[in-house]
Amino acid sequence: MCGIVGFVGKKQAAPVLLDGLSKLEYRGYDSAGLAVRNGDQAVEIVKAKGRLQFLSEKTNGGQALKGTMGIGHTRWATHGEPSETNAHPHVSGNMFNNKVTTDESNVVGVHNGIIENYQELKEKLLRHDYSFYSQTDTEVIVKLVDYYYKKYHIGPIDAIAKTMVRVRGSYAAAFMFKEYPGEIWVARKDSPMIIGVEKDASYVASDVPAVLKYTRNVYYIGNQEMACLRQGTVNFYNLDGDEIQKDKVEIKWDAEAAEKGGFEHFMMKEIHEQPKAIEDTLNSVMKEDKLDFSAVGLSEEEIKAISQIYIVACGSAWHVGMTAQYVLEDLAKIPVRVDLASEFRYRKPLLDKNGLVIVISQSGETADSLAALREAKAKGIKTLAIVNVVGSSIAREADFVFYTLAGPEIAVATTKAYSSQLIASYALGMQFGLVRGEISQKYYKELLESLKTIPEKIEKILGDKERIQWFAAKYANAKDVFFVGRGIDYAISLEGSLKMKEISYIHSEAYAAGELKHGTISLIEDGILVIGVLTQSELYEKTISNMVECRSRGAYLMGLTTYGHYEIEDTVDFTVYVPRVDEHFAASLAIIPLQLIGYYLSVAKGLDVDKPRNLAKSVTVE
16 A cells, blocks of 8 residues: 655656656555655655646656656655645655745655554654644654754754654654755654665665566565665665665566566466466476475475364455365364464464464555464464565575465456465365375376366467357446355355456445345345356255355356366356366356456456555555
């Protein structure tokens, strides 16, 4: 949520900042702003409400702002309505009509996150003759830094450190000081931030795509750490102000991976990238035709000792956990509980000391998931992270890490990250089942062979998407849609429903099919679309019976099943088939048509597919 970009170098900063912010649009925002400095001259600030395009137009693509260093920001409103006044950057002095009204603004800053005690800090600053022009918590931080800087006559590092000690909440922040030209100071707690260095330029950003065009060499700034960026150099500091050393990380994927590549939307591009994401993720744990978890760090002895698994995640990652629960319990015979990360620590969980907490997150920065991970570690429970971003907070803090290799995912609605997380969960189920003696070597090999066919079968589904496009166009004006399924099919339904509602804005719900008669069926009326997912042969007939009950009440039925179940056409109004695969892995194929339906519904309604309203890619605050 929100996006920060900073640049110090020899070329004009504003175009670089605008380009970087454009790569972070997927994170969600409602306003944007730039602060650019040219040597010893005063900072120029420009803000705009709405799309980044408006900011670009106000600055002539950045050309109107001269200067070789600056910071930029895309804001997601938390404290204060979306407006130019509340947009970042903020200053330590005063602003009127988004212009600095005096030359007293020693500090200019941008901030991601939420400061929980901002009101208390604001009242303190009001008592010391500070005034406020915005409703944001960010202005409070900027003025608190200025307060310590002036009161104690200290430099940026100590002023920022004192501020970090006083604030409660999460933040990634970047500051420029009037008396320190050529330097950008940054600080981080819980919100993501990376720093890139290349020759005579330095960059800071909320995520890798913002800097990938300029450098592949990045540093991950740690929790409660600070850094100072100068032309081509960066120095890191802890809260005591002591300099610390960091290892540079080379980003393997190239800038083209974060571009549309000829597709109309990132989401469709990423739907088509799922076969490769799945293949790469599977190959990362395969050696000589068997799974090898040495890179994950989980030994066979540790697998055998696990008594209970707790899967913790949010959104689509939680739906992966729901699928993983069925797979792990069936293959490995280990009890599995799936928790929403936002509920996990607040229910004060009773955790088995021999348990394993699996945290699933695309970004590795999801606030609730990170908090759940820390809760588990505080209780002495082993933790395994399934994440897509190397060096992310969850990856660094977990005991074991299974990296998915989905590459950059730009569209807010996840597709390839979800699919690669599924593959990771299948691999865990198979390995746990084999090591614990719950499945035979023969069945293990059969499962592995089935797993390897998934990318090719997804390609086959994608080759016949015109029927789904036609169907979506027919139901573009739908008001309510229900997804039903049992077992793994219920888990698939949850994700299919989410895909529909988040990008098409059509109200949809997913239900375990057997629960329809316990209240939900009262909502069925003429013309309501009911989508039944039927990939589990043992549950097929039961789900069909539930769908027939809906049809008798006027519902229009769509059935999603595997090839061979052609008798379904006598029951439902529209059928979508996917290739057969071992039923433990059915989610990987069945989700593709549901992703496509959500996508085509959004396109048919003329909506912003990649950046749906009110949503952000990475939820890095509670």
